Amino acid sequence: MTDMSTPLQIKSSREGEDAAVISLVGEVDVANTAQVREAALRLLADGVKRLVVDLSATEYMDSAGLGTLVGLLKRLKESGGTMAIAGPQPRVARLFQITGLNQILTLCVDVATALKEVSA
Amino acid sequence: MTPEGPSLVELRIPRRCEFVRVARKTAGALAHQLNFTIHDVGDIELAVSEACTNAVEHIRDERCAEILLRLLVEPGQLVMEVIDTGPGFDPGKEVEAATGGEGIGGLGLLVIRELMDEMDVRCDAASGTCVRMVKYRREAAEPRPTK
Numbered sequence: 001m002t003d004m005s006t007p008l009q010i011k012s013s014r015e016g017e018d019a020a021v022i023s024l025v026g027e028v029d030v031a032n033t034a035q036v037r038e039a040a041l042r043l044l045a046d047g048v049k050r051l052v053v054d055l056s057a058t059e060y061m062d063s064a065g066l067g068t069l070v071g072l073l074k075r076l077k078e079s080g081g082t083m084a085i086a087g088p089q090p091r092v093a094r095l096f097q098i099t100g101l102n103q104i105l106t107l108c109v110d111v112a113t114a115l116k117e118v119s120a
Numbered sequence: 121m122t123p124e125g126p127s128l129v130e131l132r133i134p135r136r137c138e139f140v141r142v143a144r145k146t147a148g149a150l151a152h153q154l155n156f157t158i159h160d161v162g163d164i165e166l167a168v169s170e171a172c173t174n175a176v177e178h179i180r181d182e183r184c185a186e187i188l189l190r191l192l193v194e195p196g197q198l199v200m201e202v203i204d205t206g207p208g209f210d211p212g213k214e215v216e217a218a219t220g221g222e223g224i225g226g227l228g229l230l231v232i233r234e235l236m237d238e239m240d241v242r243c244d245a246a247s248g249t250c251v252r253m254v255k256y257r258r259e260a261a262e263p264r265p266t267k
Contacts, residue, residue: 004138029144030137030173062169063227064177091162098234099227 006031010039018047019118021086021111023054028065036065040072049081050118054111056087066101073105082106086114129191135204137176143189143202144169150191151198156257163235164198164255170228171202171251197237197256205248 008026015021020043028036043051053069055061073083084106088096096102108114131146133139148165156164168189175187192199229251232239238254 004141006138006141027141029169030140030176060165062166062173063231064173066227095166095231098231 004031005035008032008035010035012039012043014048015050015052015115019050019052019115020048021052021054021115023057024061025057027060028058028068029060029062030064033064033068037068037071040068041075044075044079044081049076049079050115051076051081051083052086052108052111052114052118053083054086054114055092056089056110058089058092061092061095063095063099066095066099069105070101082118084108084114084117086111127193129193131189131191133172133187133189135176135185135187137173139187140169140172140176143172143187146189147191147200150193151255154193154198154257156198156255160255160258164200167232167235167239167253167255168200168202170231171200171253174228174251175202175204175249197254200253200255202251202253203248 006027006029008024008028011023011025013021013023022036022040022043024036040051040053051072053072069083069085075081076083085096086108087110088107093102093107096105096107106114106117108117129146129150131143133143144165147168148161151161151164172187172189186204188201188203190199190201190203192201229241232251232253235255236253237256238252240252242250242252
């Protein structure tokens with residue numbers, strides 16, 4: 001069958017020994033949250049303790065994506081790690097606000113700020 | 121859009137996660153054509169997506185193979201219904217789960233309540249579950265350029 005997955009490109013880069021940035025380019029919904037989770041868990045398995053999720057190019061996200069982010073935060077905290085969200089567009093930032101997850105997740109204006117936040 | 125009376129658009133999609141986007145984009149395209157604001161088009165897309173995701177994820181009954189999206193254009197508003205033939209769920213418990221820190225499974229309903237002007241969930245053992253959402257039309261200040 002033709003691939004009908006919601007269009008999403010997942011990029012990741014290491015930032016020092018135990019930090020990484022994972023960038024979600026496109027749309028995040030129930031059809032591709034498993035890919036996001038798997039990509040992030042691979043980083044964690046590879047020793048990442050400080051994770052920045054770059055949402056600056058995320059055009060759409062719904063509660064399925066939020067659930068994935070909360071799950072990642074939980075995994076990181078269980079292993080003494082930390083996570084920050086970088087640069088969400090207004091549409092996505094509003095979703096954090098509506099759900100109250102802006103009180104749980106650390107939201108930063110850009111990747112540089114988020115990297116400082118997870119390193120603090 | 122002509123104001124003569126209600127118009128109905130119906131879309132049947134397989135109850136699979138890769139089709140949620142199809143429902144979302146269909147609702148968004150109609151809302152755009154109805155001259156909803158960009159902001160409200162985004163709300164409509166998100167609400168429809170959440171309702172469809174809920175139908176995909178919370179129904180374990182394999183006999184429910186389809187989701188029906190009904191978009192009813194009425195004067196001054198767009199009515200959206202996401203209907204499945206699953207066994208239904210308790211919307212009160214879903215929202216409680218979302219807000220009680222026991223998981224985020226009901227977050228979608230919480231989001232819909234926040235974004236829509238009206239929302240209700242009807243569960244019936246015979247006919248399944250219908251999430252009905254209404255968004256009032258607040259026309260864009262300036263006509264949007266067409267692509």
